Amino acid sequence: MTAASIGVPLPGAAAPSRGGSKKVLPGFNLTLGYTLLYLSLIVLIPLSALVFKTFTLSWEQFWAAISSPRVLASYRLTFGASLIAALINVVFGLLVAWVLVRYTFPGKKVVDALVDLPFALPTAVAGISLTALLAGNGWIGQYLEPLGIKLAFNPNGVVIALIFIGLPFVVRTVQPVLEDTEKELEEAAMCLGATRWQTFIRVIFPSIAPALLTGFAMAFARAIGEYGSVIFIAGNMPMVSEITPLVIIGKLEQYDYAGATAVAVVMLVMSFVLLLVINALQGWQRRRSGGA
Amino acid sequence: MTSLATKRVITTEAPWVRFTLIGIALAFVFLFLVLPLAAVFTEALRKGFGAYLEGLREPDAWSAIKLTLITAAIAVPLNLVFGVAAAWCIAKYEFRGKAFLTTLVDLPFSVSPVVAGLIYVLMFGAQGWFGPWLAAHDIKIIFAIPGIVLATIFVTFPFIARELIPLMQAQGNDEEQAAIVLGATGWQTFWYVTLPNIKWGLIYGVILCNARAMGEFGAVSVVSGHIRGQTNTMPLHVEILYNEYQSVAAFSVASLLALLALVTLVIKSVVEWRHEREMQAAADLPPERPLVAKEAL
Numbered sequence: 001m002t003a004a005s006i007g008v009p010l011p012g013a014a015a016p017s018r019g020g021s022k023k024v025l026p027g028f029n030l031t032l033g034y035t036l037l038y039l040s041l042i043v044l045i046p047l048s049a050l051v052f053k054t055f056t057l058s059w060e061q062f063w064a065a066i067s068s069p070r071v072l073a074s075y076r077l078t079f080g081a082s083l084i085a086a087l088i089n090v091v092f093g094l095l096v097a098w099v100l101v102r103y104t105f106p107g108k109k110v111v112d113a114l115v116d117l118p119f120a121l122p123t124a125v126a127g128i129s130l131t132a133l134l135a136g137n138g139w140i141g142q143y144l145e146p147l148g149i150k151l152a153f154n155p156n157g158v159v160i161a162l163i164f165i166g167l168p169f170v171v172r173t174v175q176p177v178l179e180d181t182e183k184e185l186e187e188a189a190m191c192l193g194a195t196r197w198q199t200f201i202r203v204i205f206p207s208i209a210p211a212l213l214t215g216f217a218m219a220f221a222r223a224i225g226e227y228g229s230v231i232f233i234a235g236n237m238p239m240v241s242e243i244t245p246l247v248i249i250g251k252l253e254q255y256d257y258a259g260a261t262a263v264a265v266v267m268l269v270m271s272f273v274l275l276l277v278i279n280a281l282q283g284w285q286r287r288r289s290g291g292a
Numbered sequence: 293m294t295s296l297a298t299k300r301v302i303t304t305e306a307p308w309v310r311f312t313l314i315g316i317a318l319a320f321v322f323l324f325l326v327l328p329l330a331a332v333f334t335e336a337l338r339k340g341f342g343a344y345l346e347g348l349r350e351p352d353a354w355s356a357i358k359l360t361l362i363t364a365a366i367a368v369p370l371n372l373v374f375g376v377a378a379a380w381c382i383a384k385y386e387f388r389g390k391a392f393l394t395t396l397v398d399l400p401f402s403v404s405p406v407v408a409g410l411i412y413v414l415m416f417g418a419q420g421w422f423g424p425w426l427a428a429h430d431i432k433i434i435f436a437i438p439g440i441v442l443a444t445i446f447v448t449f450p451f452i453a454r455e456l457i458p459l460m461q462a463q464g465n466d467e468e469q470a471a472i473v474l475g476a477t478g479w480q481t482f483w484y485v486t487l488p489n490i491k492w493g494l495i496y497g498v499i500l501c502n503a504r505a506m507g508e509f510g511a512v513s514v515v516s517g518h519i520r521g522q523t524n525t526m527p528l529h530v531e532i533l534y535n536e537y538q539s540v541a542a543f544s545v546a547s548l549l550a551l552l553a554l555v556t557l558v559i560k561s562v563v564e565w566r567h568e569r570e571m572q573a574a575a576d577l578p579p580e581r582p583l584v585a586k587e588a589l
Contacts, residue, residue, distance in 0.1 A: 122507025225404025228509035
């Protein structure tokens with residue numbers, strides 16, 4: 001199986017009438033050549049530097065670097081918090097997408113535009129502003145602290161920052177699919193005696209499930225690598241609230257390049273795996289919507 | 293009229309369900325999106341407008357703003373050229389390994405910004421592949437502006453290509469082929485046929501790429517070295533001020549970045565609105581251009 005054959009069928013490939021006239025348009029060699037050159041210079045060669053640097057470590061050194069207790073604790077926090085945040089985003093992202101597609105209410109366009117805020121707002125700004133809100137003297141924190149709820153400078157803060165970062169991924173993948181669902185199917189279900197809830201679970205939900213899962217995977221992938229918004233609110237205590245990217249920075253600051261590289265390779269492998277999962281999910285989603 | 297009324301009843305929820313769902317969604321959006329945005333401006337203006345301007349007038353803040361603008365001015369055009377080239381070859385042709393190439397273009401999205409910074413340190417840092425050679429020739433890349441630009445290019449690498457590929461695939465090759473058959477050169481075809489068709493997607497890609505380039509923190513923080521007044525971009529300057537408990541100054545610089553984000557969202561909404569209107573206008577046309585009209589439906 002070649003790499004191409006396990007790849008995703010692209011929407012353009014779905015139009016066979018356009019496939020026959022391959023090389024009528026000029027510029028194929030130029031654009032492909034430039035794409036490959038730029039891709040190699042900016043992405044592939046630097047990434048291979050990471051892999052080659054790892055080979056200078058012995059297996060024992062590599063294993064020691066990626067499995068020290070402090071690093072393991074950071075994996076647990078990074079993966080755990082990313083998972084919780086992505087799950088919360090699935091629920092609320094679906095709700096926001098649903099409300100935006102199905103209902104009308106004043107200010108809907110503003111809300112729709114605001115959903116993209118986490119894409120556009122620099123992560124460091126999000127970090128300091130969430131911290132200002134949730135710290136013990138902040139707008140929200142001052143009411144929660146007397147109740148014994150602490151949302152900043154501990155793992156809770158990490159989860160909240162990651163919810164902020166991941167929300168648009170779920171909304172923006174579910175929204176178009178929800179817009180395209182056929183009302184006729186819902187009407188048929190109602191005519192056949194289904195309640196609204198049954199219609200949602202049996203008819204609407206299966207058609208948006210692939211998109212929801214894709215959005216979840218994207219939010220999760222983004223959350224795992226996130227750095228800027230988290231470090232301000234996390235408190236960054238080793239073993240408790242230190243995320244994996246911060247461990248890499250810590251090792252770099254101690255000039256432990258080999259150790260930093262080893263942990264970075266673990267993160268890179270995770271990114272690759274998630275990227276392949278997301279690609280497979282998007283392929284599934286396209287086949288679903290294509291078959292309907 | 294009655295049939296319309298029943299249709300509405302059976303494919304929507306009871307009013308109380310509707311209002312509850314809208315209420316929860318709005319509360320969530322308010323808590324997670326509106327409040328953080330409002331907090332930036334309130335914190336920046338906490339000690340009045342004078343203190344706000346004071347934070348921006350500092351020479352270090354100015355040099356951070358300048359560096360951020362320079363970085364975006366280099367990174368965005370480079371990624372624009374790449375994005376158009378990549379979208380052209382991926383969307384307009386069939387070739388072996390195309391799906392794999394598309395995945396590779398997406399790769400920087402899923403790499404952690406910290407890892408993105410680290411790979412350039414491993415290439416150009418004192419201990420890196422080209423470190424000794426660069427030191428011998430007295431060229432600084434890491435802890436200097438070239439490293440910051442490189443890390444920014446990496447992080448914003450896929451944005452424009454990502455916007456253009458699906459758009460150009462959906463539009464197909466028919467119009468370009470017609471232009472070529474009628475005797476246009478490749479460049480003419482691109483300028484007069486392809487570019488007008490993709491302009492909204494291109495604008496959107498460029499503003500998103502720009503917002504991310506100006507706001508990038510993790511990758512730039514690894515390669516910058518945090519030299520005040522020299523290698524600090526705006527987000528890094530925000531971090532330093534914040535860690536020094538100069539909250540008002542930190543938030544006033546942050547408010548500029550938040551304004552940039554707001555402008556980005558506004559441009560995005562306008563672009564979407566214009567695009568929809570063009571589609572609508574094309575659909576309203578008599579069927580001399582059936583292809584355009586059909587796509588709008």
